[in-house]
Amino acid sequence: MxxxxxxxxxxxxxxxxxxxxxxxxxxxxxxxxxxxxxxxxxxxxxxxxxxxxxxxxxxxxxxxxxxxxxxxxxxxxxxxxxxxxxxxxxxxxxxxxxxxxxxxxxxxxxxxxxFKDKPSDKGPFYHGTKADLQVGDLLTAGGSSNYQAELKMNHIYFTALVNGAGLAAALAKGDGRERVYMVEPTGRFENDPNVTDKKFPGNPTRSYRSEAPLKIVGEVTDWERQTPAEIQQWREKLANNKGEIIN
Known part of the structure; x- marks a missing residue:
């Protein structure tokens, strides 16, 4: 479910x-x-x-x-x-x-x-991007936000839903092809506060973030892809979002 x-x-x-x-x-x-x-x-x-x-x-x-x-x-x-x-x-x-x-x-x-403890989710976990990376590479915090210009992120974000990672890949900056990598957290992680208990109760998108690197352990190619029109709708939603990113 x-x-x-x-x-x-x-x-x-x-x-x-x-x-x-x-x-x-x-x-x-x-x-x-x-x-x-x-x-x-x-x-x-x-x-x-x-x-x-x-x-x-x-x-x-x-x-x-x-x-x-x-x-x-x-x-x-x-x-x-x-x-x-x-x-x-x-x-x-x-x-x-x-x-x-x-x-x-x-x-x-x-x-x-x-129930107020660290997430119990055991994965598998995914990260969506347009970067061309290899198994064994580390994804680290400090990159630019896809959703707010000039904001350097203090965490690296990931999800347990492959389709969610696919959407993140589609929305990511860059000209490369959309990629979804399987990742393993190398340290403690937490629920993404930007989505947890915001519109929906809890964290149903199973979105997480960590200050520690994520290790790439594989790549998947099969996920539910959004249409160009749907991607444009997501971009417009994000552009009109006035909420502040919790960094």
Missing amino acids: EFNSNNHIVKRCLQGMVMEENGQPEEASKLFQQAWHEATNDFEKFLAAYYVARQQKNIADKLKWLETALGFALKINNDAVKSAFPALYLNIAQCYADLGEPEKAKQQDALATT
């Missing part, structure tokens, strides 16, 4: 988020409810329930939907959802606190703490 930006339910939730940003909560709520009714697997139901919860004005209703989202996440219990557990438990804890149930709130806070 893997996060995919082309997934119908993911797109429905993204549409709802746009409505939220535009100050149209009723339209957002309709889209999230629609996503819930159209969801066909546990991951889609987890996402949809999470967003339905955000639109609830009644605390008890919000708690019900958050616990529904948590229930599906626990059924999945893989690296696509584990990173969402801290936020889910903290939100549930806040609901219990608002409902005047401090002991239950404390229990949920404790559960959130147990």
